[in-house]
Amino acid sequence: MIEILTVTVMFIGAFFMLVASIGLIRLPDVYSRMHAATKATTLGLGGILLSTILSFQTLDVTTQALLAIFFLFITAPVAAHLISRSAYHRGPDLFDKTTLDEYKSHVEKRRELEDNQDT
Amino acid sequence: MIEVTIQISIIMLVISVFIALYRFFKGPTTADKVIAADTIVTNGKGIIALYAIYSGNKIFVIVVLTLTILSFVGTTLYAKFHDRGKIID
Numbered sequence: 001m002i003e004i005l006t007v008t009v010m011f012i013g014a015f016f017m018l019v020a021s022i023g024l025i026r027l028p029d030v031y032s033r034m035h036a037a038t039k040a041t042t043l044g045l046g047g048i049l050l051s052t053i054l055s056f057q058t059l060d061v062t063t064q065a066l067l068a069i070f071f072l073f074i075t076a077p078v079a080a081h082l083i084s085r086s087a088y089h090r091g092p093d094l095f096d097k098t099t100l101d102e103y104k105s106h107v108e109k110r111r112e113l114e115d116n117q118d119t
Numbered sequence: 120m121i122e123v124t125i126q127i128s129i130i131m132l133v134i135s136v137f138i139a140l141y142r143f144f145k146g147p148t149t150a151d152k153v154i155a156a157d158t159i160v161t162n163g164k165g166i167i168a169l170y171a172i173y174s175g176n177k178i179f180v181i182v183v184l185t186l187t188i189l190s191f192v193g194t195t196l197y198a199k200f201h202d203r204g205k206i207i208d
Contacts, residue, residue, distance in 0.1 A: 003120065003121055006121060007120060007121055007124045010124055010125070010128055010169070010172075011124055011127070011128060013128070013165070014127070014128035014129075014131045014132055014165070014169075015131065017131065017132055017135050017161070017162055017165055018131045018132075018134065018135045020135065020158060021134075021135030021136075021138040021139050021158060021162070022135075022138065024138065024139055024142045024154070024155060024158060025138055025141060025142050030148055030150050030151055030154075033142075033151060033154060034150070034154050037154050037155075037157065037158045041157075041158060041161045041162075044161075044165065045161055045164055045165055045168075048128075048165045048168045048169060049168055049180075049183065051172065052168050052171060052172055052180060055121070055172045056172075056177065058177070060177065061177050061180050064180045064181055064183075064184055065168075065180055065183075065184075067184055068180070068183050068184040068187050071184070071187045071188060071191075072187050075187065075188070075191035076191075078191070078195070079157065079191055079194040079195060079198070082194070082195055082198035082199070082202075083150050083153055083154060083194065083197075083198050084150075085198070085202065086150065086197075086198045086199075086201040086202035087148060087150035087201075089202055090148070090149075090150075090201065093147075093148070
């Protein structure tokens with residue numbers, strides 16, 4: 001029974017890693033690629049580490065794998081946010097069919113404030 | 120049954136490493152390349168975790184934990200440098 005559960009969780013994890021990479025080559029601009037890579041990869045590695053826990057079933061492996069999942073859930077969104085922010089500041093080459101850009105007005109307002117401070 | 124699934128999963132992860140390598144070499148902007156490098160490292164972490172089950176060696180789980188923290192540091196350093204031009208203000 002526990003073996004079936006291990007195999008299922010592991011296969012779901014590997015499948016979502018593959019989905020993340022397919023999204024990385026199929027999607028049109030930096031932000032959607034970042035979205036696909038981050039979210040699906042987090043789920044995939046979480047599933048694989050969960051299958052490690054289910055396979056070993058000892059205290060030390062459980063602690064280490066849970067700690068790895070915890071760090072992954074903290075660090076992956078922060079890293080993705082930083083990358084997309086720096087990519088936007090370097091020139092926002094958005095996809096043609098993008099309809100909403102809420103960050104643009106914020107960036108312009110901040111630039112005006114900085115210009116006023118300089119003069 | 121579990122060995123066959125581990126082999127299939129490792130093959131899927133290696134395929135996704137090669138797909139991410141394509142994006143790493145082609146990617147129009149530098150941010151694309153960093154995202155692809157991050158994906159490659161995450162796929163490597165998955166391969167290491169699967170190999171830990173396959174070989175029954177517990178020590179590889181610590182490697183996954185260490186790589187999680189190190190790849191975050193690398194990505195953050197890139198983003199800080201790319202944004203402001205300096206890493207520590």
